[in-house]
Amino acid sequence: GAVVSQHPSRVICKSGTSVKxxxxxxxxxxxxxxxxxxxPKKSLMLMATSNEGSKATYEQGVEKDKFLIxxxxxxxxxxxxxxxxxxxxxxYICSAPLSGSYEQYFGPGTRLTVT
Amino acid sequence: AxxxxxxxxxxxxxxxxxxxxxxxxxTRDTTYYLFWYKQPPSGExxxxxxxxxxxxxxxxxxxxxxxxxxxxxxxxFTITASQVVDSAVYFCALSSSGYSTLTFGKGTMLxxx
Numbered sequence: 001g002a003v004v005s006q007h008p009s010r011v012i013c014k015s016g017t018s019v020k021x022x023x024x025x026x027x028x029x030x031x032x033x034x035x036x037x038x039x040p041k042k043s044l045m046l047m048a049t050s051n052e053g054s055k056a057t058y059e060q061g062v063e064k065d066k067f068l069i070x071x072x073x074x075x076x077x078x079x080x081x082x083x084x085x086x087x088x089x090x091x092y093i094c095s096a097p098l099s100g101s102y103e104q105y106f107g108p109g110t111r112l113t114v115t
Numbered sequence: 116a117x118x119x120x121x122x123x124x125x126x127x128x129x130x131x132x133x134x135x136x137x138x139x140x141x142t143r144d145t146t147y148y149l150f151w152y153k154q155p156p157s158g159e160x161x162x163x164x165x166x167x168x169x170x171x172x173x174x175x176x177x178x179x180x181x182x183x184x185x186x187x188x189x190x191x192f193t194i195t196a197s198q199v200v201d202s203a204v205y206f207c208a209l210s211s212s213g214y215s216t217l218t219f220g221k222g223t224m225l226x227x228x
Binding site: 108 | 152157160206216
């Protein structure tokens with residue numbers, strides 16, 4: 001089946017620094033990818049839709065300047081958390097729909113801890 | 116607006132018991148898709164099933180079964196003869212098309228001991 005990878009799987013950074021998370025579709029092309037955020041013991045909340053070749057679409061309440069999304073190619077989307085703060089600590093998950101399929105494939109997630 | 120409600124926050128059962136996880140959804144779309152995902156402690160979401168709004172046939176896959184009732188807007192998930200490995204958080208989700216974003220319920224944590 002289709003595979004989506006995320007890198008890194010875990011990252012610890014200091015307040016004020018920026019962290020980049022990569023989401024790759026390994027064996028299929030994804031013109032669209034989705035970024036979700038999950039707080040401990042909470043549900044997944046959609047942050048933004050990443051579109052290859054155009055700007056990302058952010059959900060209401062998500063700061064565009066803080067969560068920079070770049071869909072550099074048909075297999076790669078990146079989420080950069082800029083000037084991270086402890087409240088940004090969370091589990092970030094990306095997903096990509098496979099063209100012609102109704103299924104979304106999720107990455108394994110990235111656990112971000114900001115100290 | 117779409118909404119998914121999983122009223123059960125946490126369920127604890129003893130091995131071999133049957134357990135049903137409830138899911139109620141709201142949508143104005145006539146075409147929509149319902150999903151169940153399993154999230155073990157590792158965090159990775161595991162796809163379990165997808166059902167479209169035109170297919171009300173119940174489905175059974177091994178110890179798993181799903182009951183889709185459009186009349187009550189429910190898509191419940193039953194695990195028969197539960198096992199310790201079934202312990203995880205289970206999410207019900209809804210999308211208006213196969214390519215759109217998913218609206219997730221809050222999840223039900225299942226503990227099998």
